[in-house]
Amino acid sequence: MNIILVSNKMAKAKSLSVFQAGMLLAALVLVPILLTLLFITPPSNIKEQGVKALLPPHLKSSIISSQVHLDAYAKELGELQARMMRLDAQSERLAKIAGEKDKIASGKDKIASVKGKSPSKNSSQKTDSLLSANRGGPLVNARPMTEPDLQAAILALTQAVDARDESLSSIEAKILQQSVLKDMLPNSNPINAAFNSSSYGWRIDPFNGNKAFHEGLDFTANTGTPIRAAADGIVSSTEQGGAYGKLVKIEHGAGLETRYAHTSKILVKVGERVTKGQIVAEVGSTGRSTGPHLHYEIRLNGASLDPRKYLKN
Numbered sequence: 001m002n003i004i005l006v007s008n009k010m011a012k013a014k015s016l017s018v019f020q021a022g023m024l025l026a027a028l029v030l031v032p033i034l035l036t037l038l039f040i041t042p043p044s045n046i047k048e049q050g051v052k053a054l055l056p057p058h059l060k061s062s063i064i065s066s067q068v069h070l071d072a073y074a075k076e077l078g079e080l081q082a083r084m085m086r087l088d089a090q091s092e093r094l095a096k097i098a099g100e101k102d103k104i105a106s107g108k109d110k111i112a113s114v115k116g117k118s119p120s121k122n123s124s125q126k127t128d129s130l131l132s133a134n135r136g137g138p139l140v141n142a143r144p145m146t147e148p149d150l151q152a153a154i155l156a157l158t159q160a161v162d163a164r165d166e167s168l169s170s171i172e173a174k175i176l177q178q179s180v181l182k183d184m185l186p187n188s189n190p191i192n193a194a195f196n197s198s199s200y201g202w203r204i205d206p207f208n209g210n211k212a213f214h215e216g217l218d219f220t221a222n223t224g225t226p227i228r229a230a231a232d233g234i235v236s237s238t239e240q241g242g243a244y245g246k247l248v249k250i251e252h253g254a255g256l257e258t259r260y261a262h263t264s265k266i267l268v269k270v271g272e273r274v275t276k277g278q279i280v281a282e283v284g285s286t287g288r289s290t291g292p293h294l295h296y297e298i299r300l301n302g303a304s305l306d307p308r309k310y311l312k313n
Contacts, residue, residue: 076154079211083161083202086213090168093303094175165201173309176300184252186230187310188276190260191283191294193221200306206290215304216259216297223264223292225283229274230258230296238266244295245287248280255302261295262286 176185199218202211229250236257237249244261248268251257264284274280285292298305 073150073154076158079202080154080157080161082213083165087161087164087168089303090165090172093300094168094172169306169309172305176305177310181254181256184231184254184256185310186233186252186256186258186298187312188228188230189311190230190258190296191219191221191225191227193219193225193294195219195296195308197308200308207288216261216295217307219283219294219296220291221283221293223282223284225292225294226279227260227263227281227283227294229276229278229280230298231256231276233258233274235268235270235272235274235280238268238270240266241287243288245289246281246284247287250274250280255300257299259295259297259299261297262289262293264292 176182196218199214200216201214203214204210205212227248231250231252233250233252235248236251237247239247239249244259246261246263246266248260248263248266249257250260260281262284263281264286265282266280267282268274268280283292283294289295296307298307298310
């Protein structure tokens with residue numbers, strides 16, 4: 001194949017060889033593609049890819065490994081922060097129930113005034129920051145923390161948070177059982193079945209494998225098993241769909257509420273008054289569930305309580 005070029009400036013026509021014609025066609029095809037990639041790909045990505053391409057393989061794997069470790073530590077610290085926020089909220093509930101709110105608030109005021117700031121919802125976090133900042137002493141044998149050191153520190157902090165969580169839950173249960181709310185507490189077993197003793201609290205989510213807080217207690221039972229009201233109350237809501245599936249909510253007064261989720265059949269209506277032990281629903285596996293069971297919750301002013309602390313043996 002020959003391509004003949006004709007121009008007014010040429011004295012005669014010029015023909016291209018097969019090789020030259022192939023090169024010309026390749027250029028016509030590749031140039032638009034390169035221009036498109038240049039405009040579509042962000043400069044930062046090009047730069048990063050270029051830098052990574054220059055790195056030796058062992059350095060690439062080392063960087064990837066370090067990033068994975070950093071992500072894991074960041075995730076664990078984020079979970080600990082979320083748990084501390086829950087504990088702070090629980091402390092505030094305890095203070096309110098025990099009538100110590102003003103005393104605790106005044107203590108936070110004094111600490112916050114050190115830096116001229118008024119207390120807020122994050123007062124306890126600021127308090128911890130102030131306490132950790134007011135430290136000193138000679139620097140002796142200083143060295144950076146190693147990865148094992150970080151792992152040990154995170155483990156120790158996790159265990160401390162677990163112990164604090166368990167302690168506060170027990171104190172909260174004792175205070176409620178001795179308060180004016182003791183006659184309203186849902187303390188009877190909602191179903192004639194055993195519960196998973198570790199189902200309330202932080203656990204591995206069965207759907208995505210991540211750590212998540214489970215706000216209820218799971219009772220494994222066959223579909224159709226009767227579910228009973230844990231205390232006298234009024235049915236405030238019956239819902240179908242969503243993560244809870246078919247759900248019954250019962251209000252017991254003074255902000256106390258129980259929830260019965262994943263049911264197969266609801267047997268009560270909104271506004272209906274129920275008595276302790278009355279059948280309100282049947283076990284099922286609706287909503288975000290892996291099998292037939294009752295997901296049971298106790299809430300005080302919207303915050304979940306550990307049902308294990310209130311069930312009679």
